[in-house]
Amino acid sequence: MGTAADDEESVFEEYRDRVDAPLRRLFREYGTPELHWLVGGMIANVFARATSLVPPIVLGVAIDAVFLDRAGYDLLFLPDRFVPGTDAAQFWLSVTLIVGSFLATAVFTWIYGVAANNFAHRVMHAVRVESFEKMQSLDMWFFDGKQTGEVMSVLNNDATNLERFLDNALQNSVRLGVMVLGIALVLFTENPQLAALTLVAVPLMVGFTWWFMRAVEPRYTDQRESVGNLNTRLENALGGMQLVKTSGTESYETDRVRDASFSYFRDTMAVLKLNYVYRPGMELFAGLAFATTFLVGGLWLTTGTAPGPLTGTLSAGQFVTFLFLTQRFTAPLAEVSNIVDSYQNAKASSERVFGLQDVPRRITDGDGDVTLTDPVGRVSYDDVTFGYEDGDPGAPTTADDGDAAWADGGVAAAAGDAAGPDESAEEDPVIDGVDFVAEPGETVAFVGPTGAGKSTLVKLLLRLYDVDEGAIRIDGHDVREIETASLRSSLGYVSQDxxxxxxxxxxxxxxxxxxxxxxxxxxxxxxxxxxxxxxxxxxxxxxxxxxxxxxxxxxxxxxxxxxxxxxxxPEILILDEATSAVDTETELLIQRSLDRLAADRTTFVIAHRLSTIKDADRILVLEDGRIVERGGHEELLTADGLYAKLWGVQAGEIESLPSAFLEQARERRAETLSDDD
Incomplete structure (x- = not known):
């Protein structure tokens, strides 16, 4: 049984679908600065492939001119004045040319390898760093409930796929092009009729490749999605191993990993099934080209007559050259499947990389950036309203505000009952018309039931989110006008997590x-x-x-x-339930250090235990995103409202909140909603 997160669309799906020509964009944005490495690698690759064609040509000429003495020593790339007159000298010239071509091929291949790897790894270094930098700049709504494993898959697996494409497939494509064109040129020069017969498989292979690319592309996309889902499931399971063990849910997590792994297996097999058709098919076409050349050329030589509609003559040396070059021609064409594999994989991966990079930022520095310099620490919330948008992937609801259970002995449950069920919670603002001022050096405490909006209030101050209405100001400056780095460097945040x-x-x-x-x-x-x-x-x-x-x-x-x-x-301190997860003795130590830290600073405290904030200058009691009570500890106890009742529960003076109080809370909330209407 999966979770709701399992059924959500991919984090990047919306933006990935908008990516146009991803590989072209990859070259435009990241390949251009490293273009000299690519050009150098391409040129070296061309020379390496060209020199590798020399031995079969030399061998064919040597057979006819030196061994059979039926033709002159005539090489396409060698002027006649460099050709010696004796058979022995021509033989040693052939040996020299063959050895020299192998050496040249090795040298150019080394140059190509260094240049190609430099290009590929430099580009992917830039892609990884910029993608990570962009990810860090994204707003918190992106990370609320997001699948870390999928992000890791993009930064690691997808980037590696692109690296392999740039390193291998791209250069192999050039090698294939040079080999096919070079071999075709040589064959047509040697014997145009036999060459046309040998190369008739090329257009068939091109059509077959076009069909394969169209058929396999969506399957590669599905495969990359399933890799991300599997990584996410594994990361979640490993990260929550303590919970898994203490809950005895190993079999449940195994089932979830099994489902994700099977989805990956299924999508991978969908790709491989097409590969099992395409690769043998390409090898069959290439093999038929070789077999046709051998059959027709062999009959031509053994009978001494051109078979069928063919005319002219064919020498033994030409036939040997055809066989060698056709074999050279067969292997690269059979490798087209690997190139197409890599291309489709890289295309799907680049869509995911740019899908991540195209996720928009909402929290940006304004045009009139303000830099906080030695802030005094006066913080004001002016009629602040905020709600997580439905369109924010993973945005928490009011019941998932980040506020931990804030009281012992069932207080959180009691307070939750006081709030009453609210089926439309996601449509209501999380913060609704909050208005207060914290003077420099004051300590302001937030208390209230889970989901009341306490943590959201401080997240708005940190500008992890922007307010919908109203404003938050520090020393009179709207936080939206303050340079983000300057703002956050002035704030110290101690979280329970x-x-x-x-x-x-x-x-x-x-x-x-x-x-x-x-x-x-x-x-x-x-x-x-x-x-x-x-x-x-x-x-x-x-x-x-x-x-x-x-x-x-x-x-x-x-x-x-x-x-x-x-x-x-920092000049301003935020303590978000900083002692909620420790024992009493440790809490006393931590509280002592917190008191020392908060001295002479503007401090906001989200309380777990009310005893820790009874000395605060001001206590704000929140319910459903609104301030329902405010004042000092003694003042709030005298008022005998929500705070007083909760204090009584924690102090052990009452066992739980009385039903009459809970009913009053429900009525108060209903009246509030009615007033909003």
Missing amino acids: TFLFDGSVADNVRYGRFDADREAVVAACEAAEADEFVRNLPDGYDTRIGERGVKLSGGQRQRLSIARTVLQD
Whole structure:
């Protein structure tokens, strides 16, 4: 049984379908700067293929002139004045030309290989880097629920397919063209009638190739899609291995991987079935061309008379040249299937690469960029309204706001009941008319049930999304007018979901402040209550902590995250349930470091436990995206509203929210919706 995500369209499908002539675009945008490598490789390839045709020609002339003594030593590319007069000298000349042609072929092939690989790898280096850079610039709606495995497939597998095409198939296409044209020229020069008979298979092979390309293209597209889906499924399963094991759902995940793998198998077989028709077919056409040449030429020589409508004579040397060159002609034509394979694969991959690159950005720096210089830290939300658009792939609904369960002992469930069911939640704004001001140095806390909009409020401040109505201002500047890098460098964000890179402790703490010295890193860790445990690690600050910091506990990871923010020294601080996933003792340590960090800064706190924010300068209680209560801790307790009831639940004074209060909450919400109408 698949998930809803399994049934969604590909992340890039809409934009991929809009890509026009993807391979032409690849050459235009990325190949042009490296064109000198391509041209050099092409020229060397032409010379390599041309010199490889010399031995059969020399051999044919030598047979007739030296061994059979039935013709003069007449080579197309050698002036008569360079031809010696004796058979022995002509023999040694033939040997020299054959050996020289092999040496020349080897040299030009080496030059072609170096140039072709330089072109291919330089182009794909640029494609990978620019695609990754573009991916990083995309808005958060792109990453909300997106399939990381598919993105990895584009940056890795699809880029590799393009690299193989540029490295092998492109140059092989040139080699094929040179070989076919060169061989055709030589054969028509030797004997036009037999040449026409030998080459009659070429138009048949061209038509067969055209049919194959039209038939296989959609199958390659499906195959690339299934590769992305399989990568996504594997990445999700491996990333959530702890959940899988603790839930005992190994068989369920195996079934999902089996389904994705079978889809890939099915789509791959659909491609291979056509290949099994095309490749033998091309080899059959090429083989028939060789067999026809051998049959007609053999009869011509053995009978001494041109068979059928053919006229003239055919020498033994010419016949040998025809056989050698037809065999040379057969092999490249039989390889057309590999070139077509690579072309179709590269076309599908380039569509996906440019599909990623064409995903639009919504969060962009305005024309009048404002740079924050030593901001005072006054933050105002002016009648802010925001909702995730239905067209945003993966945009969370109000029930998936990023707010974690914010209370113990069933409080989240009770608060959810208070909000009541809302089947039209996706159509309602997540933030609705929020208006408040945080003065410099104040601490403002957001509390409310899951899905109330708390995390969304701070994401709007970080400008991970843009407001639909109203404005958010820092020191009077609309955040949409502030240079994005300047804005985010002034904000420090400590999330409940701590992310650490695979590297040393010191490298993770200085992430974003890469020029910080060891003393600054240690001071930041001391401020975050992390120095003691770091020094007890095997290599101290140089200890590698593994991917996502797997070698550390949750509390240790959280304290390193706080240390990283301390080192950043932001003017405005955002604490998004920073102690929600740790034990009480660790929470006390972390809370102490957070209090130290928040001193004299404008601070926004999303509360998990209400006891951690009772000393905030102002507490804003959110429900359904609106501020329903505001004030200090004692003031809100005196008001005996939602905050007071939830405080009572967490303090153990009441076991749960009373049904009468829940009913009042439902009525209050219904009245609010009615007023909106």
